[in-house]
Amino acid sequence: MDYYLTEEEQMIKELAAQIADEKIVPVRAKFDESGEFPWDIIKVIADADLFRIFIPEEYEGMGDRAMSLALVTEELSRACAGVSVSYAASALGAIPIILYANDEQKKRFLPRIASGKSLAAFALTESNAGSDAGAIQTTAKLDGNEYVLNGTKQWITNGGEAEVYTVIAMTDKSRGARGVSAFIVEKGTPGFDFGKKEDKLGIRASTTRELIFNDCRIPKENLLKREGFGFIVAMKTFDKSRPGVAAQAVGIAEGAFREALKYSKEREQFGNLISSFQGIQFMLADMGTQIEAARALTYAAARMIDKGAKNYKKEAAMAKLFASDVAMKVTVDAVQILGGYGYMKEYPVEKMMRDAKITQIYEGTNQIQRLVIASELIRETVSKK
Amino acid sequence: MKIIVLIKQVPDTTNVSINPDTNTLMREGVESIINPFDMYAIEEALRLKERLNGEPETVVLSMGPPQVETALREALSMGIDKAVLLTDRKFAGSDTLATSYTLAAAIKKLDDYSLVLCGKQAIDGDTAQVGPGVATWLDLPIATYIRKIEEIDKEKILVERLMDMGYDRISLKLPALLTVVKELNEPRLPSLRGKLKAKKAEIINWGFEDLGIEEDMIGLDGSPTYVVKIFSPPPKQGGEKFHGNPEDSAKKIFEYLTSTKII
Known part of the structure; x- marks a missing residue:
């Protein structure tokens, strides 16, 4: 069926299809078997500018368009959904920043994600909170100029591989779902570690891990929007x-x-x-x-x-x-x-x-x-x- | 300083059909690509530019009908700086002699070049003559079948030439011409920004009038080659195989070789 894609959309689709056919199809079975993270392919995708297509132009992207993201994700998934989810999870981690970060936060994080130098990830799910987001047990407490995070996130795609994490944590338990907040946490922050890599039925090229916060202190400026907005x-x-x-x-x-x-x-x-x-x-x-x-x-x-x-x-x-x-x-x-x-x-x-x-x-x-x-x-x- | 890459647009298949009347390739209905060996030359030009801190200007040069523009734009989308197309009705029917003469004239016109890179041969004609031909017209040192560029500076280049057994290390004075093999590198894919830029880029078109060349040395008139017949040599037959333990097989081979008077 002809969806009358624009010329640029057609270009994006063809480029993603070329990567899928030439760079992913020949190695997908190997990555499925080993469960190794496909960094070489991520680099090819980054060099092709395909991490830029979901980031606004003012932050070194090429336009924040859901259609472009859908086209790339579809083509990559045709070859390997393990690779495509690693790509798309970076978009998922970037979306809260694109939607709700202030200009200073966007300048700090989006260019890195656009270039593909840093992968992003989004962390909501916990062992007792998946579909029920109000049951989140990870906490964030303001202490001076810092938030202190404690708790464990589960099944986080790109966990350990990503540099930039959007993490949902409870700041006011008494308010339930209205008491959670969103924070940006960088890999390497003291008190932020990763649990075991999960052994999965499918999408095995992708990494799924726990994020463990143990008195992890992040700057107050890493809060998205305001408390309770998570x-x-x-x-x-x-x-x-x-x-x-x-x-x-x-x-x-x-x-x-x-x-x-x-x-x-x-x-x-x-x-x-x-x-x-x-x-x-x-x-x-x-x-x-x-x-x-x-x-x-x-x-x-x-x-x-x-x-x-x-x-x-x-x-x-x-x-x-x-x-x-x-x-x-x-x-x-x-x-x-x-x-x-x-x-x-x-x-x-x-x-x-x-x-x-x-x-x-x-x-x-x-x-x-x-x-x-x-x-x-x-x-x-x-x-x- | 310029690095010039000579590229050819070829049909995307080795099973091209031949026009029986003219003994030339029939290009209609076959998708066109950049000659695969030329892709390694393009990639190496980009890598040399990176190695030399972005200093040299990279140029792709091709001769052919106007549709060759697609191939040139593809090279631009990979990161090549400039594209030149030699297109003119007068160039039609050129053999490797006339083609290399015309390309050499364009390279002279581009001026200030240090290195000319070509694929070792084109997959349609398989002559491997145009690269050496261009070097001859320009009186350039040449090394063929290059699998590695070890060193390059303003004066000279040190390369490895792939041989049947091992390789040669050759130092050439610049400017020089190299033809390259697939062992040299792995060509990159284009980037989205590269594709968008290439779409808008201006392709420089030069015709007969622009090059200051002799009319009787170009096109069909300037082509002494006369193609009598094009055919694939018959594939090698399997020959005789000797199975069994080494002693018996050796004996059988010896008997066979003596009986056929080979030894």
Whole structure:
């Protein structure tokens, strides 16, 4: 389907596709196997200026556009979602700074993220607080000119690899979700350590670790906006980042679909190519249609953000929900079409199936997405009366 | 100081078809790319510029029809400073002699060059003649099949030349011309800023009138080469294989060689 991308968007997409095909596809199985962080590929992405496309121009970026971010994430995900999440998580870590930091904070952190010299990360989840952001136990107490952080963040993408972390911590427990605040914490700050690297089902090239704060003192100036604003920071960040997860899901699905389509035109059974069988044809038709619908929804949400829509909570959640469910279904079907070969590690579709699962879980489980969508739908009908 | 890279736009396949009437390449419908060996030359020019603290100006030069502009813009998107295209109906039909003569004239016109880099050969014609031809017209020292540039300063360059067994170390006075092999480096991808800049960049176009060259030495008239036939040599046959333990195999090979009177 032609989405009438601008010339610059087309360029961005082609560049990301070139990196995916030439630099990621040949090594993805190796990184999936070893779980090693793909620094060489991150450097290629940085040298291509692709970390600049989600950072505003005044901070050495090339324009803060959700559509560009979606295009790059999709193309990289087509090759490897482990690589693409490491890239997209840096955008996720940068979004709160772009949205809520003051000029001085932006000048300090955004140029480093734009050049790709520093990766960023976003830290909300804890062992007892994921979907329920109000249950956060990490605390931040003001002591003179510094905040003192204590607690442990769990399952943080780019943990240990990133230099810049946006961390959500409790500053006033009595106010629940309205008592959390957002801080920028730099790697290397005394009292800030990393826990073990998680061994995951999928997206294995990416690093997922605990962040451990033990009397970690950060300058007062590292608070985003003001105390008590952290929950809004987190929610607005997710609104903006969810089309990115949707794009990741579309990319994974597209990668698996292309493998299935190619295989169906090579594999012969009963003297015919399996692509000539209606059973396979119906599967391919459904997969292709679902992917296109997911892509259209994702791009539409991204365009809304870029055109300056005030509220895109519902559309972002819909894109994330739909695209991630499509990615799961399409990758399972791709393994099915490849049959026994699909189940083997010599072919990439089993990895894609493992990678797809996380898109239904992170940045808000799909159950949370449904809650968000429903509450927005109901709120809209109430406000219209 | 300039580093000039000679590039050629070629069809993106080794299976090009040949026009049976003219014995020239049929380019229609085939995607065009920069000759892969020229990509190593472009990359090395960029690396030399970095090594010399950004001092030399890097220039890509090509001869061909107007669509070669795409190849030149790709080189610009990788970071090359300037692109020159030699295009003129009068250049059409040039063989390697006429091409090297025309390119040499353009290099002279560019002036103040220290180094000319070329790929070892183009994947369409495979002649490996244009680089050495240009060096001859310009009376430049030349080294072919370069796999490494060890040292460079204002006066000279020290390089390694890939040989069948090992390599040669050669020192050349500058200006000089090098043809390069794939062992030299890994070409970078373009950057987004590079692509945007390349899109807007001006490509310098020079025709016959700009170069001050002899008309009877260019194009079809200036090309003494007459292509009689183009064909791929038949692939080597498998030959006879001798299996089994080394003693028996050696005996069999000996019998075979003596029976065929090879030894």
